[in-house]
Amino acid sequence: MQSGSPDRQPAVKWVLLEAVLVAVIGAVFALAANRISPRGLALTRNYFPEGTGRLVSAAPPADRSHNAAGTNSRAFDPTQLLAAELKEKGLQLIDRSQAMQLFHDPRFKQDMVVFVDARDEQPYREGHIPGAYEFDPYHPEKYFDAVLPVCKAAEQIVVYCNGGDCDDSETAAILLRDIGIANRKLVVYGGGITEWITNSLPVEIGGRNSGDVRNPGK
Amino acid sequence: MNTGQPNWKRIALNLATVLVRWLLGAVFLYTGLSKALHPADFLKLVRQYDLVQNSLFLNAIAAALPWFETFCGLLLLAGVAVRGTALTLMLMLVPFTTLVFHRALAIQSALGIAFCAVKFDCGCGTGPEFICRKLAENFLLVLLSGWLLTGHGRQFSLRFDLIKSRSRQRGSDVIRE
Numbered sequence: 001m002q003s004g005s006p007d008r009q010p011a012v013k014w015v016l017l018e019a020v021l022v023a024v025i026g027a028v029f030a031l032a033a034n035r036i037s038p039r040g041l042a043l044t045r046n047y048f049p050e051g052t053g054r055l056v057s058a059a060p061p062a063d064r065s066h067n068a069a070g071t072n073s074r075a076f077d078p079t080q081l082l083a084a085e086l087k088e089k090g091l092q093l094i095d096r097s098q099a100m101q102l103f104h105d106p107r108f109k110q111d112m113v114v115f116v117d118a119r120d121e122q123p124y125r126e127g128h129i130p131g132a133y134e135f136d137p138y139h140p141e142k143y144f145d146a147v148l149p150v151c152k153a154a155e156q157i158v159v160y161c162n163g164g165d166c167d168d169s170e171t172a173a174i175l176l177r178d179i180g181i182a183n184r185k186l187v188v189y190g191g192g193i194t195e196w197i198t199n200s201l202p203v204e205i206g207g208r209n210s211g212d213v214r215n216p217g218k
Numbered sequence: 219m220n221t222g223q224p225n226w227k228r229i230a231l232n233l234a235t236v237l238v239r240w241l242l243g244a245v246f247l248y249t250g251l252s253k254a255l256h257p258a259d260f261l262k263l264v265r266q267y268d269l270v271q272n273s274l275f276l277n278a279i280a281a282a283l284p285w286f287e288t289f290c291g292l293l294l295l296a297g298v299a300v301r302g303t304a305l306t307l308m309l310m311l312v313p314f315t316t317l318v319f320h321r322a323l324a325i326q327s328a329l330g331i332a333f334c335a336v337k338f339d340c341g342c343g344t345g346p347e348f349i350c351r352k353l354a355e356n357f358l359l360v361l362l363s364g365w366l367l368t369g370h371g372r373q374f375s376l377r378f379d380l381i382k383s384r385s386r387q388r389g390s391d392v393i394r395e
Contacts, residue, residue, distance in 0.1 A: 015367070018302025018380050019309070022293065026306070030285035031278075033254070041257045041281040046273040048265065120258065138258035167262075 039139070047138060048171065082190050091173050092187045094158065096199060099189045102158055103129065103201075114154040116147065118161040118172035119193070127203035129160070129196060130213050137172040144179075151181045163192025235371025238362050243294030245359070246307065249343030250287030260284060263341035267317055284343070294366075297375020304366035311363065315356040318342070322349040 034040040041047075083093040094102075107113045108131065115132035117124050124134045133150060135143045151157055157176070161168040173186045197203060205212040253260040261280035270276050293303045318340045325336050334350040342352065372378045 014379070014381055015301045015305055018299050019305040020302075021380060022290070022299050022302045022306045026286045026289040027282060029289045030282035033285040033288075034257070034281040037254065037257075039255065039257055041261060041277050043274055043277045043281060045277065047258070047261060047277070048273070120256075136258075138261070 041138070079190060086170065086188055086190075089170070089174065090177075090183055091170065093190050094187045096189075096191050096195055098187075099158060099160070099191070099196070100201070102156060105156075107155060111150055112154055113156045114150055114158070116151070116157055116159045116172060116176075117193070118159055118168040119166075123162070123193075125206055127197065127205055127214075128193065128208075130202055130204040131209065132160075132204070133208060135159075135172055135176075137168055137175050140175060147176075148179070148181075151176055151185075154185060156187065157181065157185050158187055158189050160189040160192045160196075163190060163194040166192060232371045232373055235365065235368070236373050236375075238365055239294050239297065239300060239371060239375075242304075242307070242359065242362050242366070243291045243296075245291070246287045247291030247295065250284045250289075250291055252343040253284035253341070254288060257281060257284065260341055263339055267321060267341075269317075287343075297372075298377045299380035300375060300378050301367050301369060302380060304363045308360055308363040308367075311356055311360050315353065315360070318349070318352060318356070322353075 079093070079095070086093045102108065102113050103115070105113045108115075115129045116135045117128045117132040118135055118137055119128075120136045120138070121134065124132075124136075128134070133143070133147050135147045157173075159169045159173045159176070161172075169188045169190075169192065173188055177183050177186060193203070200215055202213050202215050204210060205214060257280060260283075261277065264280045264283075265276060269279070290303050290307055293299055321340070322333065322336045322338070325338060326333050329336070334348060336349040337346050338349070339346045340352060342356075344352075347355075369378075
């Protein structure tokens with residue numbers, strides 16, 4: 001341990017050199033930590049194919065209604081804006097009644113209609129649409145084995161995330177399309193899990209087909 | 219002049235500086251880890267600044283920045299390379315705060331609301347915050363980092379100066395004496 005306070009200031013150049021060393025060692029440490037971390041990002045992957053994202057900078061000024069946190073709002077129709085953005089990317093938007101219709105479709109039981117949850121593991125386990133497959137588009141390699149064969153065989157795939165500002169469903173849908181899933185099968189449920197829960201629809205806790213299905217509003 | 223009496227003013231200054239160092243270290247450790255544990259969320263927030271178009275650079279920034287903050291936080295808590303770390307943090311904080319300010323201005327202009335009513339997640343690791351509060355916080359962090367540059371408060375530090383030149387070593391020896 002050192003004690004006391006300096007009687008004279010050290011040369012500025014030593015502090016600068018120290019800062020450069022901290023920056024260099026810190027950068028190496030940071031990249032190594034990211035590499036080791038199971039949640040780390042793959043540096044070479046393009047996480048935003050075709051400019052996905054419904055962000056302030058992406059929206060025309062007249063339509064800008066929210067910031068990143070979605071905390072500011074102005075009167076406008078977000079559904080129309082979302083539908084237009086998805087259409088631009090060749091994706092189709094569905095609303096709650098269509099999502100419910102597909103959820104109750106007899107083909108759902110045979111995995112001909114598939115729900116894909118594009119959130120990460122923790123919120124998925126806290127509650128997802130019953131039977132939905134987990135598919136975090138930022139770590140897709142973890143889920144390809146389970147999700148790809150099902151999506152290839154399915155006739156309709158409903159992708160959702162939190163709803164509102166969340167654009168992960170869009171990212172996941174485009175990712176699935178890019179790896180060979182037919183675009184006509186893919187639809188995005190814009191309201192997402194938030195709208196689903198708000199309407200007291202059933203959610204499944206834990207893993208897929210855990211059997212723990214609850215109706216949050218009832 | 220040393221009168222043999224404890225210099226309370228100096229002791230208080232050193233103690234305050236150590237506390238500032240620990241506070242800054244804890245803040246950067248917390249904000250760094252909160253982002254490092256959710257890198258995809260941070261990536262999306264960084265992307266909103268339109269800093270770089272290249273995905274490799276974007277990923278590198280989002281992947282490295284949280285761990286870099288964590289690293290700096292650990293250095294400050296342990297008292298290693300304190301002034302170099304403080305300077306690095308200042309050099310990061312000033313341009314980042316400028317970016318946050320410009321983004322807030324853009325949001326204000328788009329929404330037509332008062333500047334201080336702008337609230338968004340700037341990617342600072344503390345979630346959505348009102349911009350005026352955020353700017354004040356960052357200003358305080360810059361000031362505290364600047365305080366650490368003065369070189370006071372060497373107590374409880376493992377290696378206050380990472381680089382010990384001969385002249386600096388002599389200086390430290392004088393101080394110990």
